[in-house]
Amino acid sequence: MNEILLKLYEMTAFGEIVRQPGSILMLILGFTLLYLGIGKKYEPLLLVPIGFGVLLANFPGGNMAVVPTTDHPEIAHMALTEIAAEFGIMNMLYYALIKTGLLPPLIFLGVGAMTDFGPMLRNLRLALFGAAAQIGIFTVLFSALFLGFNLQEAGALGIIGGADGPTAIYTAIKLAPHLLGPIAIAAYSYMALVPVIIPLVVRYTVSKKELKINMREQDREFPEKVEIKNLRAVKIIFPIVLATIVALLVPSSVPLVGLLLFGNLIKEIGQETNRLFKAASETIMNTATIFLGLTVGATMTAPTFLNGDTLKIVLAGFLAFAISILGGIVAVKIYNLFARKKINPLIGATGLSAVPMASRVANEIALKYDPRNHILQYAMSSNISGVIGSAVAAGVLISFLGGGG
Amino acid sequence: MNADLQTALSVFLIGMLTVFVVLTLVIYTGKLVIWMVNRTVSREEARHLADHHRREAQLGEAQHHHLPAIIAAVDTITQGKGRIESIEWIEQ
Numbered sequence: 001m002n003e004i005l006l007k008l009y010e011m012t013a014f015g016e017i018v019r020q021p022g023s024i025l026m027l028i029l030g031f032t033l034l035y036l037g038i039g040k041k042y043e044p045l046l047l048v049p050i051g052f053g054v055l056l057a058n059f060p061g062g063n064m065a066v067v068p069t070t071d072h073p074e075i076a077h078m079a080l081t082e083i084a085a086e087f088g089i090m091n092m093l094y095y096a097l098i099k100t101g102l103l104p105p106l107i108f109l110g111v112g113a114m115t116d117f118g119p120m121l122r123n124l125r126l127a128l129f130g131a132a133a134q135i136g137i138f139t140v141l142f143s144a145l146f147l148g149f150n151l152q153e154a155g156a157l158g159i160i161g162g163a164d165g166p167t168a169i170y171t172a173i174k175l176a177p178h179l180l181g182p183i184a185i186a187a188y189s190y191m192a193l194v195p196v197i198i199p200l201v202v203r204y205t206v207s208k209k210e211l212k213i214n215m216r217e218q219d220r221e222f223p224e225k226v227e228i229k230n231l232r233a234v235k236i237i238f239p240i241v242l243a244t245i246v247a248l249l250v251p252s253s254v255p256l257v258g259l260l261l262f263g264n265l266i267k268e269i270g271q272e273t274n275r276l277f278k279a280a281s282e283t284i285m286n287t288a289t290i291f292l293g294l295t296v297g298a299t300m301t302a303p304t305f306l307n308g309d310t311l312k313i314v315l316a317g318f319l320a321f322a323i324s325i326l327g328g329i330v331a332v333k334i335y336n337l338f339a340r341k342k343i344n345p346l347i348g349a350t351g352l353s354a355v356p357m358a359s360r361v362a363n364e365i366a367l368k369y370d371p372r373n374h375i376l377q378y379a380m381s382s383n384i385s386g387v388i389g390s391a392v393a394a395g396v397l398i399s400f401l402g403g404g405g
Numbered sequence: 406m407n408a409d410l411q412t413a414l415s416v417f418l419i420g421m422l423t424v425f426v427v428l429t430l431v432i433y434t435g436k437l438v439i440w441m442v443n444r445t446v447s448r449e450e451a452r453h454l455a456d457h458h459r460r461e462a463q464l465g466e467a468q469h470h471h472l473p474a475i476i477a478a479v480d481t482i483t484q485g486k487g488r489i490e491s492i493e494w495i496e497q
Contacts, residue, residue: 121439124431124432124435124436127428127431127435128425128428130428131421131424131428131429134420134421134424135421138416138417138420142410145413151409151412151413226439226440226443227443228439228442229442230442230443230446230450233445234435234438234439237438238434238438241434241438242431245427245430245434246427246430249423249426249427385431388428388431389428392423392424392428393423396419396424397420400412400416400419401412401416
């Protein structure tokens, strides 16, 4: 009888859970991410698959955890079918879709298809603040080195400051794949916390007078000299020309920026490429999101996640995020010192890539101080340029720290 | 460590410079494309497009003034479950 009970016990996952108590903590983390995604609606499209991926990876005996190449170097030379047979389907998905860097550019394709460059084209000068807001990415390189990370790890960590999930994942894959799980979690958590972090930074750095700067009134007082006579044609030509220029200047950012702009092009062409647009913005985007979330979640096992590095990543990631917001705000303040046409510093705070959430949050803050001050369209300009800026920053990091990617 | 810090400093400077250069190019590319397209649009087309833009602007103004009312109406009718995806101007 005892023998039968023992066999039953061994057949279930309970024995393994007792032997690896760390997996209990990971399961709790998985449930927490699911709660945040479903209950609190924080980035549900990503946190739900990541949370469930964490659960799948940490159910003992499920063979769904991603095996790092540091533990099994032979995996780098195995065929996908061999990986599936020996290490399970999640490893096959991870090494086929994530390790190759395939999914983040596919998500950028979808993001491009859902992005409207119109607000940016109508307020082109505001796009420069998307550059200033990338300062957190590069500043945190130094703090990460002091925290004991090497250069590649520091670069992967700094990209959290770009507030762009796919970019953070892509850079982590290229520079420090062993930190992929914590970096993805930190990036998406802070993106979900944009409605908390932006007001926090704004409260301590921007005066009430500055928050009341009304962008429409400024436009009326100092109207733009050039009007766009045919916005549709501009929107079609713009991604083609821009892709060419970016590809020539920062080739390593092409997988991200190139697909972003291609996605945008097939959206702007209209009826003729409507099927491609639908595939990019719905089918491909949704499929990529599911597999990205699940496989990133499956990298988070107790040995890879429950260590001091994760805590450091979370702390340094917050620093990168806050410095990026601050960088955008300071850039606007400096601009306002010299320009007659003033800009609301909230426009600088939205130089992050978190589109459109950062713009919405900035708009809400502006409306709180002046119910007539709708800045959404203006904020979207720096917000969209922030997407391009963070992808370019990722390209620079990969070129310099990853030996050419 | 010193070598790492030096590399980090180079990456910081080159990185920020590259991002600024690329986004400056984004601005000037946009301006160039707008200028080129504006030159190719004939007077008649420009007038037609201006009418179209005016209608869009009217829609924008209408949204600007009536948006709170529209949101409140949708919230009331759908008991907070509804979401506005787009607002279109219907020609009379």
